Structure formats: C-alpha cells, structure tokens
Amino acid sequence: MTETRIERKERTRRAILDAALELCERQPLAALSLRQVAKQVGIVPTAFYRHFESIDELGLALVDESFTSLRDLLRSARTFDSPPASDRALFLAVVDNSVKALVTHVPKADRHFRFIARERLAGPAPVRAAVRHQLELIERELATDIARVPGAGGWSGEDLLILANLLVNAMLSHAEEIALAGGREDVVRRIEGVARRQLHIVLIGALSWDSSR
Amino acid sequence: MTETRIERKERTRRAILDAALELCERQPLAALSLRQVAKQVGIVPTAFYRHFESIDELGLALVDESFTSLRDLLRSARTFDSPPASDRALFLAVVDNSVKALVTHVPKADRHFRFIARERLAGPAPVRAAVRHQLELIERELATDIARVPGAGGWSGEDLLILANLLVNAMLSHAEEIALAGGREDVVRRIEGVARRQLHIVLIGALSWDSSR
DNA sequence: GTTCTTGGTGTACACACGTACACCCAAACT
C-alpha cells in the first residue's frame, strides 16, 4: 500500500486542478481564493504552495490541460473514415466530420471548454495571453489545412488566415454553447444543425471568393 | 451653488458606474469588492447601498448602459448616406457601412465593449443572462433586416436566424479585438480589413445558399 | 420656520484572505 512520493504528489496536484476546475464553474479564476481550493481538496492552505506558486500559475496549467482536449477534437475532425472521392464529397465530408467531432467531444470535456470560454477574456493577463496564443496556433493550423484542399489554390496566405479566423470563431462559439447546454440532447442537436449550416454557408462563399474580388 | 438632491444622487451614481467600469479593466466583476468601488468613488462603503443593492445589480446597470452603445452602433450601420441603386451596390454598401460603423463606434465606447466581452461568459449569472438576452434581441433584429434585402426571399425564418447568428458572432469578436487594441490605428485597420473580407465571404455564400441545398 | 427625508459618515464586528514560520513523519537516498 506504500505510495511512491511522486505518485502522491501527482495525485494531489490532480486533485487541486480538479477542485479549481469545479470551483471555476461558479466564479471566475480571478475571484478564486487559495483557501477555497485548499478546502475543496482537503489540504491545509499552505500546502497549496508545494504545487503552484500562485493561482495564476494554476490557471496556466488548466489552460494547457484544456487545450489538450481541444487538440483531440481537432485531430479527430481531420480524420476521415473513408477518403472522399469527388471534391464535392470531400466538402460535405469535411463539414460533417467537423460538426460530428464538435458534438461528440465537447460534452466529454465540457468543464475544460467552459473554463476556456470564461477565462479567455476575463482571466488574469498571463492566462488570457496563453489562451490567445493557443487559438492563434489553431487558426494557423487550420489555414494550412485549407490550403491543401483542391480549389483553394488562388488563395493568399492572408486570406487563408482570415477564413480560418472566421471558422474558428464560429466553431468556438458553438463549442461554448454546447458546453453550456449541460448535455441536454435537444439543445445539442439544435446547435449541431446551426453549426452545419453555417459551415456550409461559409465554405460556399469561400469557394466563389477569388472569382468575385 | 445649491445642488438639487436628485442631481447629486445621479452624479454619485454615475461616479459609481464609472469607477466600476474602470476597476473592471483589471479584474472581472465577480472579483470586485464593494469597498474597492467605494474607495475609488471617494465615498464610505455603506453609502454604496444608497444606490445599488449589490455588485450584481451594479453589473446589470452596466450591461444596460453598454448595450445602449451597441444599439447606437447598429443604428448607424443601418443608415445609408445615399440609397444604393443596384442590388450589388446595396450589397457592397451594407458591408462597407457595417464595417465603418464598427471601427468608428467601438473605440469611442471601448470600455463598455470590453466590459461586455469580459462579463458575457464570466460574470455573475444574472449578468450573463442579461447579456445573452440582449444579444438574442440583436440577432433577431438583424434577421428581420436581412429578410428585407432583395434576394433573401427563399430564406426560411430559421435560416435567417442562423445567418444572423454567424454575422453577430463574427462582428462581436472583431469588436472585442478592436476594444482590446487600445486605439492603435494600425491594429484597427487590420481588423477592419479582416471584418470586411469575412462579411464578403459570408454574404456571397448566403446569396447562393438556397440554390445549393 | 418647523418637520421630514435622505445621501453620506464613522464605528464596530465577525469572518475570509495570503503568507510566514516552526514542526512532523515517511519515503528516498547514502
């Protein structure tokens, strides 16, 4: 039954992260007190310092953890069961895949998504910066992804980033709504429909873009 | 020099709202203390209660005030200097008008926009509800606006709302970025370009939507 | 001119906060 020291440390570190994530459901990170977290975990306040130097640092750890969830989502959105034959089929498959990934992954990591949504603009400055940086990385990745799609040849790098920004913003807002839906099936399905149609509209517009300048 | 009682009351009420708005630049509303606000205003803590029952109620007042700014922006976006002749001209005029309204109005009321951006998802529950409600109203208004545009005949009411949601989300995120830019001209101009191109893409996609189902 | 009303004051309390410090004890190292 003897537990190695690093195991024990990792266990209470996890407990702190979980406690903070749960407490953040009711209040922003900036309003979170070290003592609240310690009480929730079941340790004495000063023990907190054995793991994090401050609440801000805790927040940065939570951002990292949350974006791991998001990357999982994005990876599965890029994975196709069967490679689509035609360009049009690829198109529809991309839309379908992305939206499906959204509605299956977000509810599984809803606390993380709610955390990001909350702290993206309201968190302490270092946390805000970290979130912003991660989102920019995602936009860039999406832009290079789009560049490989047939029909995107005439697009400039800047235009690709602008399109990626539009898509990430839209999907992020849907992810927020799904995370806030608390798993209610009907709400999630409605959002799924909205997301699909919006993706359609944007991609159709994007396809006839460079011819319309 | 005698000041009427309601004048005086209104003056310190304003001072409280301003103080809260300024303090909220550095921390979310939920982390704001009654005493901080009182100190900033220059009154004793208990005097706060003469104007608001709680910080939450103060927040609701700030939401009201902030959305007054937003409505101003939207009204001017709907106003045309000269009525466009062709459908295509109307189109371009709408895009141009909206984006211009964005970049001229947001910097003037940037504290309000930052407040909304922060508290929309991180604020106390009543504040979040109020912001959400106001945004829904705006989406509905935009949907009925779009319905009047020639070429939107084949759109169902639900599709109009979905399109409006896409547009409001995109413009909101640009408003947030402008408000966070702190008035730096080059940043604002870059965002202006992004907003314009995104609007173009979406509207082009929307135009060829019902033929593509 | 007297009384009423009310925005603002000052004192006082119980509580939560971050953090410093001395301590404990079991795993880890030698």
Next chain:
DNA sequence: AGTTTGGGTGTACGTGTGTACACCAAGAAC
C-alpha cells in the same frame, strides 16, 4: 541503519471584506 528530503500540518499575523447601527446635515415638504 542513519540521514536527508519534501509533502502536509497547525498556529499566528495583518489586512480586506460585507454589513449592522447610530448619527449628521442639508434639501424638500408643509
């Protein structure tokens, strides 16, 4: 086996917090 290391404890402090209460002074109502 003896020593070191480090996660967790308990006490103690000054400070900030929300709010109750009695009070004041000047505009409003009579």
